[in-house]
Amino acid sequence: MNTKQNFHVIGFLLLLFALFSGSWFLWLLGGLFFFMPAAQSWWTGNMRRWVKLEWTCDQNRVMPETPVHVTVRMHNRSWLPLPATWLRLTLPDHVTVEGADEVRQSHQRTVVRLRMDLPWRQSAERTLILTPHKRGMVWISEIQTESLPLFADETSAIPFPLSFSLLVYPLPLPLPAISLHDSEPDGSRLSRQRRQEDATFQRGVRPYIPGDRLKHINWKATAKTGALATRVFEHTARPDWRIVGHLLPSYEPLQQRHNVTVNERTISCLAALSVLCRKRSLGYDLYMSVKQRGRDHFHQPAGSGKNHHLHVMTQLAQINHFVTTPLAPILRRLEESPSREAILLVTPRLDEGIEEAIGRLLRRGHQVAVLDVSEEQAVLRRYESSRIARERREIAR
Known part of the structure; x- marks a missing residue:
C-alpha cells in the first residue's frame, strides 16, 4: 500500500475506536487523517x-x-x-x-x-x-x-x-572556390538560346499574344488602345539556377548501408549554396528528392531575396524522418522544360542512371554542373556538350 492508503486505514481505525469510545479527540484525529489526502489532492488540482x-x-x-x-x-x-x-x-x-x-x-x-x-x-x-x-x-x-x-x-x-x-539551421558545408566567370552553371553572356526577361526593368509594350501571363498585361496601355497589350522587359544574362538535391534513403537493406551522415552532408551543401546565392543576389529554384505534402518531390519556387533564403533554410532545418523518392522524375521534368535551364545537381552518388539523365539534358541544350558530396570535401564538376563528344572537366576540388 502507498502512504495515502495507509492514511485512510489509520483514519478508519481511529474513527472506529471513536465510535465505540465516544472520544471527540479520536473523532478529530481520524478526520485529520482523511482530510490530509483530500487537501493534497485539492491543492494538486488547483496549483496551476x-x-x-x-x-x-x-x-x-x-x-x-x-x-x-x-x-x-x-x-x-x-x-x-x-x-x-x-x-x-x-x-x-x-x-x-x-x-x-x-x-x-x-x-x-x-x-x-x-x-x-x-x-x-x-x-x-x-x-x-x-x-x-x-x-x-x-x-x-x-x-x-x-x-x-x-x-x-x-x-x-x-x-x-x-x-x-x-x-x-543546418551548418553550411565549405564549398570549393567558385569563380563566377568560369564555373557558374548559368553562363555569363547573353545568347539567342538563353534569352530571358528580367521583370524588374520594362522597355515597352507589344500586342497581346495568346499564352502571355495575365500579370504582365499593361492595363493602362490596354485602356488607351482598346486592345490587350503585354509588357516587354529587358533581357538578362543571369537566368535562375535549378538546384537539385539528391537525398538517399536513411537505410538501404540490400547494401546494409546507413546514409544519415551522407544526407546531412547533402543538406549542409544545399544550405551553403543558399548562402552563396544570397550573397551574390542569384535567383534559384530548389528541388529535393523527398516527398512533400503529397507530391513526389520537394520544390521551392524561384527567388533571390532574404525571405526566400530564410524560407529555404527553414525547410532544410525541418527535414527529418523524410521519405525519399527517385531522382529520375525531377531530372525528367527539367529535361522537358522548353527553355534552356542551368542545373546544379548536388548528389553523393553518381550512378549510370544519373549519367544518362545528364547526357539527355546536355543534348537538349541545358547546362549542367554536379557538386559531388560523396567525400568530406565537395568537388564541383561541370558538364559541357558539343557536336562531337561530351567532355567532363573537374573545376574545383
Whole structure:
C-alpha cells in the first residue's frame, strides 16, 4: 500500500475506536487523517491557478554551436510557500545545458531538473544556457513540476503547458572556390538560346499574344488602345539556377548501408549554396528528392531575396524522418522544360542512371554542373556538350 492508503486505514481505525469510545479527540484525529489526502489532492488540482510559469529566450533561430540564454520565472500567487519545487523538462540528446541543478541522459533525451524555492506571494528566476549541436527543431510543450511531497517520498508531477520552439539551421558545408566567370552553371553572356526577361526593368509594350501571363498585361496601355497589350522587359544574362538535391534513403537493406551522415552532408551543401546565392543576389529554384505534402518531390519556387533564403533554410532545418523518392522524375521534368535551364545537381552518388539523365539534358541544350558530396570535401564538376563528344572537366576540388 502507498502512504495515502495507509492514511485512510489509520483514519478508519481511529474513527472506529471513536465510535465505540465516544472520544471527540479520536473523532478529530481520524478526520485529520482523511482530510490530509483530500487537501493534497485539492491543492494538486488547483496549483496551476496560483502558480504561473514564464519562459523567455534571447533568440529563436540559431546556427549549431550557438548558445541560447533562457530565463525561467515562476510566480507564486498563493499564501502558501513552495520550498524545494523542482522543474523537469526534456530536450534532444544533442542539446547541452548549463546552469541546471541536474542534467542526465535517458533514452536519447536530455533530462533537466531545476530547483525553485518560492516564498508566498513572490517569484523566483533561473537562467539556463542551451547549446544545440545539430540542425532541426527543439520543441518544449510542457514542464513537469514536483513540489515538496506531503506523503513521504511520493511526489506528484503537475504538468505546466509551455510553447517554446528553437529552430537550428543546418551548418553550411565549405564549398570549393567558385569563380563566377568560369564555373557558374548559368553562363555569363547573353545568347539567342538563353534569352530571358528580367521583370524588374520594362522597355515597352507589344500586342497581346495568346499564352502571355495575365500579370504582365499593361492595363493602362490596354485602356488607351482598346486592345490587350503585354509588357516587354529587358533581357538578362543571369537566368535562375535549378538546384537539385539528391537525398538517399536513411537505410538501404540490400547494401546494409546507413546514409544519415551522407544526407546531412547533402543538406549542409544545399544550405551553403543558399548562402552563396544570397550573397551574390542569384535567383534559384530548389528541388529535393523527398516527398512533400503529397507530391513526389520537394520544390521551392524561384527567388533571390532574404525571405526566400530564410524560407529555404527553414525547410532544410525541418527535414527529418523524410521519405525519399527517385531522382529520375525531377531530372525528367527539367529535361522537358522548353527553355534552356542551368542545373546544379548536388548528389553523393553518381550512378549510370544519373549519367544518362545528364547526357539527355546536355543534348537538349541545358547546362549542367554536379557538386559531388560523396567525400568530406565537395568537388564541383561541370558538364559541357558539343557536336562531337561530351567532355567532363573537374573545376574545383
